Amino acid sequence: MISAFTGQQIRDAEKPLLDSGEGAVLMQRAAYGLAQEVVRQVKRKRKLTGASVTVLAGKGNNGGDGLFAAAFLARRGMRTTAVLAAPEVHPEALAAFTAAGGRTLRLEPGNAEELAVMCAGDDAIIDALLGTGARGGLRGAAAEMIASLQELRPSLVVACDLPSGLDAGTGEVHWPVLDADVTVTFGGIKAGLMTDPGEGCAGRVELVSIGIEPGLRSVSPELRRLTARDLGRLLPAPDRRAHKYSRGVLGVVAGSARFAGAAVLSVHSAALAGAGMVRYLGPESAARAVLSRTPEALWETGDPGRVQAWVLGPGVDGAEQLRRVGDAAKTAMDTGLPVVVDAGALGALPDRCPPHWILTPHAGELATLLDSLPSLGEIAVTRDDVEARPLHFVRLAAELTGATVLLKGATTLVASPSGVVFSQSEGIAWMATAGSGDVLSGVLGAVVAQSAEEVRDDDGAYAALGLEQADRWAAVAAVAASVHGRAGAEASANFEGGPLTASAIMAGVPRVIGSLAAEYDRPRP
Numbered sequence: 001m002i003s004a005f006t007g008q009q010i011r012d013a014e015k016p017l018l019d020s021g022e023g024a025v026l027m028q029r030a031a032y033g034l035a036q037e038v039v040r041q042v043k044r045k046r047k048l049t050g051a052s053v054t055v056l057a058g059k060g061n062n063g064g065d066g067l068f069a070a071a072f073l074a075r076r077g078m079r080t081t082a083v084l085a086a087p088e089v090h091p092e093a094l095a096a097f098t099a100a101g102g103r104t105l106r107l108e109p110g111n112a113e114e115l116a117v118m119c120a121g122d123d124a125i126i127d128a129l130l131g132t133g134a135r136g137g138l139r140g141a142a143a144e145m146i147a148s149l150q151e152l153r154p155s156l157v158v159a160c161d162l163p164s165g166l167d168a169g170t171g172e173v174h175w176p177v178l179d180a181d182v183t184v185t186f187g188g189i190k191a192g193l194m195t196d197p198g199e200g201c202a203g204r205v206e207l208v209s210i211g212i213e214p215g216l217r218s219v220s221p222e223l224r225r226l227t228a229r230d231l232g233r234l235l236p237a238p239d240r241r242a243h244k245y246s247r248g249v250l251g252v253v254a255g256s257a258r259f260a261g262a263a264v265l266s267v268h269s270a271a272l273a274g275a276g277m278v279r280y281l282g283p284e285s286a287a288r289a290v291l292s293r294t295p296e297a298l299w300e301t302g303d304p305g306r307v308q309a310w311v312l313g314p315g316v317d318g319a320e321q322l323r324r325v326g327d328a329a330k331t332a333m334d335t336g337l338p339v340v341v342d343a344g345a346l347g348a349l350p351d352r353c354p355p356h357w358i359l360t361p362h363a364g365e366l367a368t369l370l371d372s373l374p375s376l377g378e379i380a381v382t383r384d385d386v387e388a389r390p391l392h393f394v395r396l397a398a399e400l401t402g403a404t405v406l407l408k409g410a411t412t413l414v415a416s417p418s419g420v421v422f423s424q425s426e427g428i429a430w431m432a433t434a435g436s437g438d439v440l441s442g443v444l445g446a447v448v449a450q451s452a453e454e455v456r457d458d459d460g461a462y463a464a465l466g467l468e469q470a471d472r473w474a475a476v477a478a479v480a481a482s483v484h485g486r487a488g489a490e491a492s493a494n495f496e497g498g499p500l501t502a503s504a505i506m507a508g509v510p511r512v513i514g515s516l517a518a519e520y521d522r523p524r525p
């Protein structure tokens with residue numbers, strides 16, 4: 001599992017080392033790691049000697065890291081320029097940079113545009129204006145220069161610790177921000193690099209160890225991300241004596257006369273993701289479409305019989321389907337079964353849900369959901385609000401509803417009601433296509449139906465993540481989000497990176513599950 005931390009958590013971990021006088025050593029390690037990454041990136045394109053690099057240096061330690069890194073690069077034969085964005089910058093770092101032969105320029109009111117044009121053509125730009133000590137975003141000439149550079153699209157931007165203007169803990173962005181190709185971050189990944197909108201500005205994230213890592217081991221991370229290896233361990237697989245009922249039966253209330261496709265996608269994805277059986281509840285017209293794509297599914301017209309979990313809501317429309325949603329929700333609540341609540345069912349929630357109810361809104365649906373909660377009071381929440389502060393709002397929704405909340409997006413966040421949050425980002429932008437969320441609902445339903453026992457087992461794979469029972473449902477949802485994202489990315493890769501349909505994402509699911517199981521070296525069923 002990858003952990004990410006707030007700026008404060010990182011500073012707390014640094015403190016004992018700073019107190020014992022090791023601050024300069026930490027900075028050298030950070031600067032060396034940053035310089036190495038610049039060297040690697042530049043060498044992919046050209047010879048290092050004579051290549052040009054500009055460091056944009058702010059007044060704090062972030063600027064210090066950048067200037068020391070540029071001193072290393074000057075000694076490796078690069079043509080180095082420092083644009084100093086404050087009257088005073090880190091004095092030792094500036095001295096080292098000058099001694100290594102670097103040239104310095106001062107950013108002043110009036111020369112921002114000119115300096116931006118001057119360095120936009122460089123082989124590399126290092127953004128070392130603001131780091132974890134930032135309050136708010138760039139202002140004045142620094143903001144002007146960054147806005148101009150962003151328009152000029154430099155060929156390589158390496159952010160020092162985090163792109164300047166990002167909030168390290170929340171991922172909120174104070175514009176303007178210069179999009180990085182690579183962010184070299186020190187000691188621990190900042191949470192703002194694993195949640196939008198911050199993650200969208202950070203490019204690839206490289207972690208450089210500087211010696212504070214032991215101090216972070218006992219810290220509860222702000223964000224967690226499951227790796228392929230974690231998924232291999234967590235994904236359900238049948239044992240030798242399994243039968244279809246022991247495997248996990250999923251009940252699905254989805255679709256309607258108007259939106260039959262949502263039912264087709266949800267049911268078929270659940271079957272492909274390994275549900276032992278899928279029981280479908282819906283109108284005849286949708287059921288016909290479901291059965292022609294998934295003859296394995298059962299159309300339940302009366303009492304649906306036993307299931308291990310429910311998916312409620314994709315494509316649900318009209319009183320008849322909402323009544324089925326209500327009946328299934330009541331049974332699930334009475335019997336303690338896990339439920340995935342999507343789309344049309346999000347408006348029909350009880351006042352308080354348990355953590356094994358997993359809500360799957362996109363940003364617009366989350367805003368509507370929050371607006372409908374009396375506990376939020378008079379505050380109105382819009383889609384734009386959610387997109388600007390997804391981590392804040394997904395946590396708030398989980399806290400106020402009591403459910404686990406999966407917020408869909410380029411980065412998908414899953415919050416447990418106690419505030420544990422997973423972030424998965426394996427998907428690609430082609431996945432923003434109609435029906436993609438219906439596929440996720442089916443995959444999630446299947447994973448939930450098959451994992452309920454493992455979640456409750458205190459010696460099981462979910463417990464091994466170090467999570468309380470109530471927080472483990474967030475990990476289950478993160479597993480499904482990751483499988484969905486990987487299926488989309490792999491399907492698009494099979495089309496040379498071309499566009500996707502929801503059906504193509506769905507078709508990629510079994511292969512992703514199979515290859516992830518192999519990752520953990522687990523025998524296949």
Ligand SMILES: NC(=O)C1=CN([C@@H]2O[C@H](COP(=O)(O)OP(=O)(O)OC[C@H]3O[C@@H](n4cnc5c(N)ncnc54)[C@H](O)[C@@H]3O)[C@@H](O)[C@H]2O)[C@@H](O)CC1
Nearest residue numbers: 023026027030060061062130131132133134135136137161
């Ligand atoms: N503490 C340490 O020993 C280490 C710190 N490291 C680096 O140090 C950074 C943190 O250093 P700092 O705490 O000095 O913080 P920053 O380098 O982020 O800068 C904070 C400084 O900028 C000013 N400032 C804050 N917000 C501003 C804004 N919106 N516009 C203009 N100026 C603003 C503050 O007054 C303060 O002087 C990290 O991101 C990392 O790059 C690394 O060198 C590793 C070791």
Ligand SMILES: Nc1ncnc2c1ncn2[C@@H]1O[C@H](COP(=O)(O)OP(=O)(O)O)[C@@H](O)[C@H]1O
Nearest residue numbers: 408409410427428429431432434435436437438
């Ligand atoms: N830009 C993006 N990059 C990666 N994945 C995305 C992006 N936009 C959306 N997705 C994913 O695609 C799915 C879209 O779901 P949703 O909005 O419910 O679509 P629909 O209702 O059409 O099925 C979600 O799983 C979401 O995480």
Ligand SMILES: [K+]
Nearest residue numbers: 127130162164
């Ligand atoms: K920075």
